[in-house]
Amino acid sequence: MTRQTLIVGNWKMNGSAAHVDSFCEALTDSSIPRSAELAVCVPFVYIPRAVAALAGSRIATGSQDISEQKESGAFTGEVSGEMLRDCGARFAIVGHSERRARHGETDELVAAKANAAYTLALTPIVCLGESLAQREAGETETVLAAQVAALTGACSASTLGHMVLAYEPIWAIGSGRSATPEQAQAVHAFLRARLAEWDAATAESTPILYGGSVKPDNVGLLAVGDDVDGALVGGASLQPEPFLKIANAFE
Ligand code: PGA
Numbered sequence: 001m002t003r004q005t006l007i008v009g010n011w012k013m014n015g016s017a018a019h020v021d022s023f024c025e026a027l028t029d030s031s032i033p034r035s036a037e038l039a040v041c042v043p044f045v046y047i048p049r050a051v052a053a054l055a056g057s058r059i060a061t062g063s064q065d066i067s068e069q070k071e072s073g074a075f076t077g078e079v080s081g082e083m084l085r086d087c088g089a090r091f092a093i094v095g096h097s098e099r100r101a102r103h104g105e106t107d108e109l110v111a112a113k114a115n116a117a118y119t120l121a122l123t124p125i126v127c128l129g130e131s132l133a134q135r136e137a138g139e140t141e142t143v144l145a146a147q148v149a150a151l152t153g154a155c156s157a158s159t160l161g162h163m164v165l166a167y168e169p170i171w172a173i174g175s176g177r178s179a180t181p182e183q184a185q186a187v188h189a190f191l192r193a194r195l196a197e198w199d200a201a202t203a204e205s206t207p208i209l210y211g212g213s214v215k216p217d218n219v220g221l222l223a224v225g226d227d228v229d230g231a232l233v234g235g236a237s238l239q240p241e242p243f244l245k246i247a248n249a250f251e
């Protein structure tokens with residue numbers, strides 16, 4: 001079966017109103033690959049601006065996090081899925097390693113956020129990945145198996161059937177050292193096999209993105225992997241040209 005190809009930009013805590021405007025203008029005017037879906041996950045405060053600037057284009061907007069709370073209430077500083085959808089967001093990144101490390105997000109919280117996103121009509125992009133120490137200790141598969149088990153154990157069947165996974169080895173994020181195409185494909189195939197133990201059809205249809213120092217000059221070989229269905233792009237998504245080059249490599 002053919003899975004949706006998805007290229008997602010993760011701006012992290014970067015950008016400005018002027019940058020959103022110039023980026024979106026360049027993106028709508030430039031050539032976007034026909035077969036791929038594109039999304040940019042900008043800081044919360046710029047979501048309405050990006051949605052407005054990208055209206056009528058095939059590029060979606062997403063958030064970089066979401067509250068696990070499904071109802072509004074006394075949760076200072078949180079942003080709910082309903083608010084995100086109200087502003088026009090379509091995707092929500094959950095469980096990025098920077099949030100796991102800096103904000104103590106656990107596998108359970110990540111699963112709750114994925115469920116909240118799905119319940120509130122957003123597609124969760126769930127980030128998974130091992131640290132360098134874990135890879136060097138030969139623990140990559142054990143770590144990833146536990147992360148997948150936490151998802152399959154805590155997410156509803158409908159969430160699991162509509163989520164996107166992003167394999168992001170922590171050592172590759174922002175380091176300039178991407179996983180090799182072989183490493184990425186091997187892990188993606190492993191993740192799909194773990195999902196298949198839960199449900200074969202879900203495993204077949206779930207897009208698995210690779211993230212971690214994806215650049216125009218290394219994406220060509222990464223994109224070849226059978227189980228690599230797109231990319232989650234940090235630094236190289238801040239400018240339209242490299243972002244579009246990366247997207248076009250999946251065409
Ligand atoms: P990077 O970030 O492309 O800058 O390595 C990827 C990510 O953290 O999503």
